[in-house]
Amino acid sequence: MTRREFPKGFLWGSATAAYQIEGSPLADGAGASIWQRFSHTPGKTVNGDTGDIACDHYRRYADDVKLMRELGMQAYRFSVGWGRVLPDGNGRVNEKGLGFYDRLVDTLLENGIEPLCTLYHWDLPEALDNRGGWLNPDIANWFADYASVMYRKLDGRVKKWATLNEPWVVTDGGYLHGALAPGHENLFETPIASHHLLRAHGAAVKAYRAEGKNQIGIVVNIEPKHPASDDPADIAATKRADAYMNRQYLDPIFFGRYPGEMKEVFGEAWPEWPAEDYALIQQKIDWLGLNYYTRGVTKADPKAWPVGGRNEPPKGAVLTETGWELFPKGLTDTLVWMKERYGDLPLYVTENGAAMKDPPIAGGRVQDQHRVDYLRTHLSAVNDAIKAGVDVRGYMVWSLLDNLEWSLGYSKTFGIVHVDFKTQQRTPKDSARFYAEVIASNGGAA
Numbered sequence: 301m302t303r304r305e306f307p308k309g310f311l312w313g314s315a316t317a318a319y320q321i322e323g324s325p326l327a328d329g330a331g332a333s334i335w336q337r338f339s340h341t342p343g344k345t346v347n348g349d350t351g352d353i354a355c356d357h358y359r360r361y362a363d364d365v366k367l368m369r370e371l372g373m374q375a376y377r378f379s380v381g382w383g384r385v386l387p388d389g390n391g392r393v394n395e396k397g398l399g400f401y402d403r404l405v406d407t408l409l410e411n412g413i414e415p416l417c418t419l420y421h422w423d424l425p426e427a428l429d430n431r432g433g434w435l436n437p438d439i440a441n442w443f444a445d446y447a448s449v450m451y452r453k454l455d456g457r458v459k460k461w462a463t464l465n466e467p468w469v470v471t472d473g474g475y476l477h478g479a480l481a482p483g484h485e486n487l488f489e490t491p492i493a494s495h496h497l498l499r500a501h502g503a504a505v506k507a508y509r510a511e512g513k514n515q516i517g518i519v520v521n522i523e524p525k526h527p528a529s530d531d532p533a534d535i536a537a538t539k540r541a542d543a544y545m546n547r548q549y550l551d552p553i554f555f556g557r558y559p560g561e562m563k564e565v566f567g568e569a570w571p572e573w574p575a576e577d578y579a580l581i582q583q584k585i586d587w588l589g590l591n592y593y594t595r596g597v598t599k600a601d602p603k604a605w606p607v608g609g610r611n612e613p614p615k616g617a618v619l620t621e622t623g624w625e626l627f628p629k630g631l632t633d634t635l636v637w638m639k640e641r642y643g644d645l646p647l648y649v650t651e652n653g654a655a656m657k658d659p660p661i662a663g664g665r666v667q668d669q670h671r672v673d674y675l676r677t678h679l680s681a682v683n684d685a686i687k688a689g690v691d692v693r694g695y696m697v698w699s700l701l702d703n704l705e706w707s708l709g710y711s712k713t714f715g716i717v718h719v720d721f722k723t724q725q726r727t728p729k730d731s732a733r734f735y736a737e738v739i740a741s742n743g744g745a746a
């Protein structure tokens with residue numbers, strides 16, 4: 301076991317998202333989200349799984365916080381269901397919905413756990429989608445107004461805010477490939493939704509500067525992209541893939557411009573935007589969240605939308621249950637790349653984990669050694685980035701609980717705690733025990 305030092309005060313926690321764990325999506329006056337509609341649409345999710353119950357966290361949150369404390373968690377990254385707080389997406393506040401997050405934050409703090417709040421983790425209020433959703437330029441104001449409601453209620457108890465979770469997945473999944481809510485497949489809509497997400501991010505940060513007193517950032521998914529060969533076609537496709545996933549959102553925030561490759565990726569579907577949009581998008585942020593799972597290996601393929609390249613893990617690559625290559629070095633490389641490209645602001649690994657074929661519970665244990673190995677190698681990768689001088693401040697394992705893996709339903713499990721969805725019984729897996737040791741030793745047990 302290699303002993304690794306993490307900085308004093310390094311923040312160890314876990315991450316979840318509202319629609320994936322809460323259940324009770326329409327309770328206490330909540331407004332339906334696009335995921336309520338999408339998951340109830342036949343054929344959209346594996347086995348027709350929905351978030352109607354999920355982990356029943358809306359009702360069991362106090363026990364789940366107690367479980368976090370027993371595991372020694374220092375932080376918890378959760379997301380707010382926008383429609384629970386604003387059933388129509390804007391205007392009327394649903395105090396009962398807001399009250400759930402108020403109680404959750406207080407319960408976390410009473411248990412010595414720092415709450416990190418993500419304002420948007422994919423569950424747009426259906427009422428706003430009916431008004432164009434991310435395709436309507438007004439959504440920047442709708443989002444900022446919603447964010448202000450949350451700031452006024454929670455800021456101070458919540459000291460780290462994130463505006464968006466993974467705008468790339470929102471648009472690539474929800475507007476281009478149709479795999480995620482709202483299920484559109486439209487090349488022209490995709491960059492428009494992306495731009496409005498960035499404008500909404502900027503408007504929410506601007507609103508925070510007017511009334512918040514702590515820190516706000518954004519969470520992005522980054523996959524280092526490597527060419528499948530030294531064939532110039534593969535190298536060119538890799539550059540486009542890197543621009544499309546990794547630089548499309550952070551370049552506008554930090555440089556006020558999109559990567560040059562975007563015009564090549566979208567062609568006639570690539571719009572031009574006014575200068576004032578970039579001024580709004582470029583609001584200064586306090587921290588960056590990285591969701592890292594794997595790298596990409598790009599093989600040129602003219603039929604592979606929209607970059608003209610498909611992901612092709614190398615022969616012999618070890619894959620997780622979601623087909624993602626185990627590649628911990630990519631986490632080190634990505635953290636170093638973020639610092640070198642965007643500057644030395646605080647970075648948090650806001651998601652890292654794996655869907656593994658977990659063995660059944662036996663004798664009250666789930667012996668998920670694969671996941672223990674995944675965590676160990678990726679924590680080592682984080683430590684390598686810190687040793688390389690990157691200001692990594694924390695790590696949130698994805699995920700605390702087995703939960704609804706979006707369109708994959710409950711068929712893929714990422715949790716370090718097993719959930720029996722028939723009984724709602726929680727059982728910490730061996731990976732939870734391992735992670736508890738890591739936290740107790742500030743990374744030494746990794």
Ligand SMILES: CO[C@H](O)c1c[n+]2c([nH]1)[C@H](O)[C@@H](O)[C@H](O)[C@H]2CO
Binds near residue numbers: 317469591592698706
């Ligand atoms: C393409 O991987 C992304 O970085 C990614 C992976 N994941 C995510 N984003 C989302 O933030 C979570 O809601 C998912 O449950 C989780 C596991 O799939």
